Amino acid sequence: MAHDVIMPALGMAQETGLILAWRKSPGDAVKAGDVLMEVETDKAAMEVEAQADGFLSEVRAEEGAEVPVGEVIAVISDSADDVKAAPSKQEASQKEESKPEAPPAPKAEPAPQAVQQATPQAAQMAPSEQPADGKVLASPKAKRLAAERGLDLSRLAKAGHPQPYRVADLEVLSAMPAAGAASAVDRLLVRASVEADAFDAFCGWLAAESKVETDITAGMVLASFAARSLRAVTGAADVVVRVAAPRKQPRTYQDPDLAGLTRMEASETEPEPDLIVYDLTATRLTHAELAAAHVPTLTVARDGVRLVVSLAASPDRLDDAALIACLDAFAGRLEEPLRQLL
Known part of the structure; x- marks a missing residue:
């Protein structure tokens, strides 16, 4: 006996859902x-x-497919003998090309029971795989x-x-310079480099103590x-960091600095941040020079055994002295994480 898993309606006006991650695998x-x-x-x-x-x-x-509400996205069977391999990106693409164009599906009510074939789209695409028709794919x-x-999402597509x-990509888009604007006229930028060993060891210890994923x-x-670091130079009573x-x-x-590292919890709402931190340590980027957005932006990248920040x-947000003092304090804490606990 098989049980269909359908894309649920999590809101009254929802038409589609974007699959961020599968927690289970076939079998x-x-x-x-x-x-x-x-x-x-x-x-x-x-x-x-x-x-x-x-x-x-x-x-x-x-993962990455945007699927209409009510369509079947998985099947749960009573027997392990019925397991089928997950569709590859190529198979999904061929299936999409061979499928005749269907009329728009009606809006579904919560907990829909419709059973139809899912229409997977390609997962995260490399720049060379961007849609040729100029269409921009994004979550609702x-x-x-x-x-x-x-914000114009097509600017991200044009930038590759x-x-x-x-x-998360909206933060990158927000930091991009306005079209036709001078590259660095209205911003201040400072950079530092520190050894990564102490930071990596500290994060590994904290992950083991708190049983939270390392990233x-x-x-x-x-x-x-x-x-x-920002509170020290601005004297702000409240600091929101994204x-x-x-x-x-x-x-x-x-x-987050007042909550304690083992008791921190992400906000369920989306308050306007006072500072945006871009964690690029898991990418190939060794540094980034982003145009200043409406709030200060701090980037952290990895260059071999060093962190480049x-x-x-x-x-109007941070003058020269405050900018230098803030980054120096931040880099110092990366180099000696135990300073944060003092």
Whole structure:
């Protein structure tokens, strides 16, 4: 006996959902209540649970696919013998090309029961794989927030950033210089370089103590160090730091330096940040010089055994002295993480 897993309606006006990540793979045993996947809607990212016991026998939509509400995206079978391999990107592309154009699906009510074949789109695409027709692929939430902020997603496509775009990519878009603007007229930029050993060891220890994923732990440490450094030079009572990394959901922290590294929790809302930290340590980039956005931007990249950090801000947000003092304090904490605990 097979149980269809459909793209759920997590909101009254939701038409599609973007599959952020599969928590289970074909062949895995599942129980009712187990988290199968993470889905992003126009409102938030949600975890979708299995509704039946069995084995995940088929996955019909890849990570990165935007699927209409009500379509079948996976199958749970009673027997492990029914397991089918997940569709490859090439198979998904061929299936999409061979499928006749269908009329728009009607809006679904919550908990829909429709059973149709999913239409997976390509997952994160390299610049050479961008749609030839100029279409920009983005999650519903990213499209909505881009419209609200007056941001043009096509600028990311023209710059070669891989699609589909998610909320985290809006931070990159916000930091891009305005079209036709001078490259560095209205910004200040400073850069520093420190050994990475102490920071890496500190994050590894904290991940083991808190039992939190290492990449999330690193983001928490960066947020805490950045908040403490900014607070020291501005005297601000409240500091909101947003940590963004390519292909990951941004996480926003309210006063992370005051909460304590083992008790930090990301905000469920999206307050306007006082500082944006771009964590590029898992990329091939060795440094980044982003045009100053509406808030100061701090980038952290890896160059061999060293961390390269840079801080950019408009003069009306941080003057020369404050910019230098803030980055120097931040770099010092990366080099000697235990300073943060003093």
